[in-house]
Structure formats: C-alpha cells, structure tokens
Amino acid sequence: MARTRSYVGGVLTDKDFPLDNVSEHLGRPSAVVWVDLCAPDVEELRVVSDELGLHLLAVEDATTERQRPKFDRYTGHDFLTAYAVHLDVTTGELVTGEIAAFITPTALVTVRKDDHFPIDGLLDLWDENADLTAHGVGALVHGLLDFVVDSHFDAVQSLDDALEQLEDLLFDDRPHDRDVQRRSFELRKSLVLLRRVVLPMREVVNTLMRRDVGLVPEPLMPYYQDVYDHVLRATEWTESLRDLVTTIMETHLTIQGNRLNVITKKVTGWAAIIAVPTAITGFYGQNLPYPGFAEWSGFLASSGLIVLGSGALYLTFRHKDWL
Template sequence: MPRTRCYRGGSLIDEDFAIDKVSEHLKDPSAVVWVDLCAEDLEDLQRVADELGLHRLAVEDAAQGRQRPKFDRYAGHDFLSAYSVQLDVDSGQLVTAEIHAFITPSALVTVRRDEAFAIDSMLTRWDDEVELTRFGVGALLHGLLDFVIDGHFEAVESLDDQIEQLEDLLFDDRPHDQSVQRRSFELRKSLVQLRRVVLPMREVVNTLMRRDIRLVTDELMPYYQDVYDHVLRATEWTESLRDLVNTILETNLTIQGNRLNIITKKVTSWAAIIAVPTAITGFYGQNLPYPGFAQQSGFVVSSILIVALSGALYIAFKRKDWL
C-alpha cells in the first residue's frame, strides 16, 4: 500500500492518508507531503504523476528502473535516482535496492523497485531529526540521502574488514590458494558494483548543493556538506579497496610462484642426493671384475661412499636453504 505523510511547520499532522487527498493537503502553502510507492503499482504512480504534473520521461524512468544514480531537472520538479546497498558477508555479494524521488517545492515522492529498500529505517531517521523537517522538502531529501550514503559507508567498511581477513588468509602458514582466489573474485565483483553506485553520487550531491538549484537552504547547507563529505570518503575508500584487492590477487600469484620455486629446489636437491647411491650401486653392480669384486671390502667401500657423498650433498643443500 502507498505510504503518505503530511508535515506542517515541521510537525507531522497526518499519516497514511489516501493519495486522492494529496492535493487537498498541498492547498496549504506551509504543508509538505511525502508519498511512497512501489513501482509495481503503476496505477498509483500515474495518479500521483497526473496530480503533481510529473514529466512523462521521469515517470518512465521510475517505472522501468535500472537507472544510474543521477539528478535530472524538469519543469516544476526534479528527479533523483539512487541505490541503497548492503553486503552479504557470507557470500561476499552486494545487495542493492533502487529508489527514485520526485522533488517538488512542496512534495517528495519516493518510488521503490521492491521492498528491499529499508523505508522504515529512513522514516526513523526523519523522526529522530524532527527539528530539520521545518525546512521543508530539502530536509526530507537530506534524510533520504543521508540514509543512502551511510549505507554505502557501512558497505565499504564491511568490505574493508573482509579484505583484512583475506590478507590474514593470504599469509597463513597453510596455503589457501583456492579460497583466496575465490574470495578475492567475490569481493572484487562487489567493489566494482559498489563503485558504480557510489561514484555518481558525488556529482548528484554536488549538483543539489548548487545555489541556482534553490533546493538547499542556508540552514540545510551544513548538513548537505556533511553528506557530501561522506560521499567523498566512501568514493576514495572504494577506489583504494579496489586497488588493494588487485594487489592481493597479484601477491597470491607471486606467493604461489615462490612456493613452486621452493618445492622445485627441494625436489631437485633430493633427486641429486638419491642419484649418488643409485650411481654407486649401479657401478658396483657391474658383471665385471673390479677392486673389491665379490669381496666384503667392496660392500664396505660402496656403503661408505654412499653415506659420505649423500651426507656432503645434504649439508651443502641445507646451507644454501634448498632443503
């Protein structure tokens, strides 16, 4: 069901009223109305669009979804697209929820693609900052953006924690090559997806803060600057984590190569040591007379040579850290 609210002078005066009463509330110049719709209910969306005079292209974008984060201006209203995100720690997958907002001088209409967007948490943020609602639609929009950007920041922090765990796994005494490669790919995929969501928000918030937009009042400007600072931090953090994941992948390949070199040295060293008794026993196994042939002294000499030469090779390889 559509959700609605009406504020007057910063106070909530009505809630969950019918969409048909939106125009009635907007007759009061001091009233600010919020309407929340799911994109599946296209009839309600069209009714609100007709009532508020929303542009056809913006309505199509909200109904179709899968838009990039953006801020578009139309005659009489603005259109905003954004995504909330949440990281599934177990799978490393980034879960996104699309939301659109139609911004008029006295109304804010949010359109969600599905129930994945935590609208109740956003309402809780509005209720916790009631002193801002007296500044109108700009205050409601700030609450929406602040909620979305904080979600981006939390997702980046979660990814940072997962990458730290990946680093510990990378330098563990026991090799975890397959786990490291699979987890690195999962986190890298989530970072690429997060970058597509976070990076455009820098331009969106920066545009909203422009003086010619006349959406952010002087009283709200510090709050939007705080949101913009969070956007910049989330963007820079995402870029650094992306580079870090690439470094982990390269480091893992380097460690695998070093481990292979060590194994090759050890196998070669043991093969050289084993070759000594093989050569000596092969020599003394000839069917030709030689010093010590068919005598006990021949066995003693061959055994001494095997032990001495093998021991000398073992000590030499050990000193060179080949064993």
C-alpha cells in the same frame, strides 16, 4: 501498498492515507507530502503522476531497473536516483537497494524497485531529525541522501574489514590459495559495483546544492555540505580499497611464485641426493668384474659410498638452505 506522510509546518500530521487524498493534503498551507511506492503497478504510478504532473521520461526511469545515480531537472519537478547498499560479510556479495525520487516544491515521491531498500531506516532518520522538516522538501531529500551515503560508508567499512581478514589469510603459515582466490574475486566484484554507485553521488549532491536549483534553503546548506563531505570521503576510500584489492591479488601471485620456487629448489636437491645411490648401484650393477665383485667387501664399500655421498649432499644443501 503505498506509504504516505503529511507534514504541516514541519509537524507530522497524518500518515498512511490513500493516494487519492494526496491533493487534499497538498492543499493545506505549508504542507509537505511524502509518498512511497514499492514495485508499483501502472495504476499506482498513473494516480501519482496525475496528482503531481510528473514527466513521462521521469516516470519511465523510475520503473526501469539499474539506473545510474543521477539528478535530472524537469518542468515542475526534479528526479533523483540513488542506491542504498549493504555488504553480506559471509558471501562477500554487495546487496543494492535502488530508489528513485520525484521532488516537487511540496512533495517527495520515492519509488523502490524492490524491498531491498530499508525504508524503515529512512523513516527513523527523519523522525530523529524532526526539527529539520520545518524547512520543507529539502529536509526530506537531505535525510534520503544522508541515509544513502551512510550506507555507502558502512559498506566501505565492511569491505575494509573483509580485506584485512583476507590479508591475514594471505600471510598465514598454512596456504589458503583457493580461499584467497575466491574471496578476492568476490570482494573485487562487490567493490566494482560499490564504486559504480558511489562515484556518481558526488555530482548528484553537488548539483542539488546549486543555488539555481532552489531546493536547498540556506539553513540546510551546512547539512548538505556535511553530506557532500561524506560523499567525497566514501569516494576516496573506495578508490583506495580498489588499489588495495589489486595489490592483494598481485601479492598472492607473487607468494605463489615464491612458494613454487622453494618447492622446485627442494625437489631438485632431493633429486641430486637420490642420484648418488642411483649412480653407485648402477655402476655396481654392471656385468663386469670390479674390486669387491661378489664379495662382502664390495657390498660394504658401495653401501658406504651411498651413505657418505648422500649424507654429504644433504648436509651441504641444508647448510645452503636449499632443503
């Protein structure tokens, strides 16, 4: 079901009206209309396209999934693609909600591929900044970008917290090799996906702010500058987390190598200790007479040599921290 809103002079005057009434609302002076479609069918898109004169290529991009975040210009309207994201802290999976937007001088049409994009949160943000809607479509686009970039920030913060927990597992006294490997892979995969949707936003917002585009009025320019600053910070943070994940994986491999060296050293030390009684019992097991052969004195002598030799090696290895 399509969701609609109509603003006149920056004041919300009507909502949830049929798509057929879009032209009627656009006919009012200083009116701005918002239309939202979630997984629309061909008929819904055709109605909106006929009402607003949307370009065929833009309509095709709006219905095709996994578009790159971008801002394209067409005759009579602009086209925007962006992603809201959310990190599932339990699984480490990054959930993305793709949204496409047709921007005309008097209308904003958003198209969601599925219900992963939290459109109610966007409406709450618009209502909280109702004083900005007097500046027209540019204010609605600002709210959309601000909402998307804030979700990027939240996801980066969640990834940062998850990486700190991963560091605690990495340096725990008890080995957690399997958990560290699985968690590192999950977070790295989510970070790659996040980077793919965050980095292009710098170009998108920068293009929107150009004066020749004419979308951002002068009173809204500081708000767009603030969004652009947030985009830069999210981009830098994402890049630093990417380096951090790589460092954690390399550190994990180093710790595993060090642990293997310690185990090998201890096993070698015990093998050297075991070699003493093996050598002595092997010597006394020969089928030849020797001092103390078939006598208690020989048994006691061999036992004493085993105890003294093994004990001396044990104390020596412990002193050198080889055991």
